[in-house]
Amino acid sequence: MEFAESLRLSWRSIRSHKLRSTLTALGVIIGVAAVITFVTLGSSLQADVLGQVGADRTPNVYVWAGPEGENGGPGAGAQPVFTTHDLDRLRNLSGVESVVPRGVVPTAAVSAGGETVAQRQVVATSPSHFDSDNFAAGRAFREGQREVVINRQAAQLFDPALSVGQNVTFRLASGESIDAEVVGLLNASASGGAFEGLGGGSEPLVFVPTDPFYRTTIESPTTGESQRVYPTVTVVAEDFAAVPETKAAVRAYLTNRSDAARLVPESYAFSVETDQDLVDQLKELITTLTNFVTGIAVISLVVGSIGIANIMLVSVTERTKEIGIMKAVGAQNRDVLQLFLLEAVLLGLFGSLLGIPVGVAGAYAAGEYIGLSLVLPYEWFAIAVAVGVLVGVVAGLYPAWNAAKTDPIDALRYE
Structure with a gap:
């Protein structure tokens, strides 16, 4: 048939x-x-x-030390192991443009204009954490000054909303109070890479300079001096082409001759990732x-x-x-x-x-x-x-x- x-x-x-x-x-x-x-x-x-995510890719290498085998995302379970000595050495690596530390300052509340709101923590970092186009108003804070940068969500915790030039008071978890001036307001499209949003997220964020706010210190195993120690670090490469080489150099330094290698807990491991790794x-x-x-x-x-x-x-x-x-x-x-x-x-x-x-x-x-x-x-x-x-x-x-x-x-x- x-x-x-x-x-x-x-x-x-x-x-x-x-x-x-x-x-x-x-x-x-x-x-x-x-x-x-x-x-x-x-x-x-x-x-x-x-x-x-891909539109916001930057030539960044994100570094932290977390529990081995745990996959909780960038910075998950990070321990403060990166000393000031490590940051200086990382800055001297080939292809590195800047090194941006990030730490957390525990707080209880923030006050402004006679109003007080609860705030669990503020983020301590360096001025290079920000780009000029991140700001809707104002500028980045200066190291060594009592200045802060906030996102829109943090500004709107108060009525009326905080603006550049206003003074705020932080009540630290230790009970101490610190006065500071708002010098920058982040725009809604700002992005802070893998560790947190600079302004685009829904969480109220307050950024302060490491000096004088961040006070977590440890004795450097290399120099023997008391130095600030950070849980996460962003190493910024000179350009996208340099990212793979920078990533390899950072990992080699951390593994072989860093303070962090001697301070990291036994059950912890270093994570060194780029924006592309996170996208993948x-x-x-x-x-x-x-x-x-x-x-x-x-x-x-x-x-x-x-x-x-x-x-x-x-x-x-x-x-x-x-x-x-x-x-x-x-x-x-x-x-x-x-x-x-x-x-x-x-x-x-x-x-x-x-x-x-x-x-x-x-x-x-x-x-x-x-x-x-x-x-x-x-x-x-x-x-x-x-x-x-x-x-x-x-x-x-x-x-x-x-x-x-x-x-x-x-x-x-x-x-």
């Missing part, structure tokens, strides 16, 4: 049982639609998140989540394939006499096999072709609801069609083989 004739007979069989064929294909439609929806949402989320980790996380959810959606396809197999077995039983007649007039086993296999493949193909637009529509509706711009994974459309055909082949293979081995004499006697 020619292929075209088998195709015509298979299509006629599908059309003669419209409702049954529609319900059979519906399982495949739902399965493919679920897969396309989740894959599209995953691709769109990945593009959106990585687009935002985020990409891997989103991909893993998308694959997991898509795997759940594939269960619908399995159910759809079982539906096709079931209907094809019923079809073989209903058409037993027809099979006997076909064989009596000369049809070979391969002709019968081809006929029923084509019918199953057509059901799977139609289901996948209809499932693609349904899946895109579902992803569009979900994207509109959560405010996400869609990025269509076109390669998955081809995969969906291939999966639909494969489902038809797998689901129809046994029923088709069962039909092909039917004895023509028994089939003709079948009532």
